[in-house]
Amino acid sequence: MKTRLAFSVNDLAETRFAVSPMWEVVTSRRVLAGATVPDPHRGWAEQVRPRLAAAGLDRGWLAEMIPSAGHLPDFLNPTTTSHELPDELAAVEATDPEQVRRDLDLLAADSDGRLSPRLRSLRRNPQAHLPRIVAEIEAYWQLAIAPYWARIRSVLEADVFHRGRQVAEHGTARTLGRLHDTVRWDGGALHLVERHCPITRIETGAGLLLVPSVFAWPRVLTRSVPSEPPQLAYPARGIGTLWESRGHAPMDALAAVIGRSRALLLAELDTPASTTELAQRSGLSAAGVSQHLTALRAAGLTSTHRAGRTVFYARTGLADALLTAQAQV
Known part of the structure; x- marks a missing residue:
């Protein structure tokens, strides 16, 4: 299916880029829903799936609302001012019940008109269940995204910088x-092919929100x-x-500053x-590791990122920068 999104001068003026944590939640969950995981994300999936199963x-x-193909519930990707996770979650929880029902009806249409018992209860009373969904998103974030967010965000922000330039x-x-490849500009309009759902300017607000995503690859999602600006999530x-891997370069210079054991732990936290x-x-020793x-x-x-009784440790962007500098010494 093809779609044509017309642009006025005002629409071009209101086109902007944003990094959205919720788009990474939704697209990463779609990756996990597939029968096979795309090559770039297989290592991540192998680490994350056992944690999600244990929890x-x-x-x-999320497993019931985010299929491997077809419609994605629009209410999970709200348009906010800051696009920080707390603000996006607050917007999800405050979703108009009618929007939730519209999204669920589209999900049902993709699955022979059927919804699971859980999703039927959500459709009957969205306001009762949205806080539970937000709580699950927060738990999913801690297990699947937060430990990797520093490196994911650096890729997304680099893409925004490149596009802005x-x-x-x-x-x-x-x-x-x-x-x-599926997006083309021509004649004052954006042409998109291979769309599951068409977009027209009549049914959306002004402008366009462009969201780079690491997990959307290889697709473009909309x-x-x-009344809200259309969103387009594209592969960053x-x-x-x-x-x-970023942690296997010789660590002598860094070890001289922070100590060999701590440098070793940073390398292991790849x-x-x-x-x-x-x-x-x-x-x-476990006690020594905890102290370091x-x-x-x-x-x-x-x-740190807690998953039940287990706490996972991850490197920050600052640590990645130190290791990159070390590798160049």
């Missing part, structure tokens, strides 16, 4: 026409809600390097891990 999130609200040098129309540049896992990988991680966290080099 029961492999069969929760393209706009400055070549104009918005040319930039729009180079977002993806959101269309009356640099996805091929997203999961590359993959988020618990204290027990890090002790097994590094050969250090506390110091690294205080210095802003690691972050």
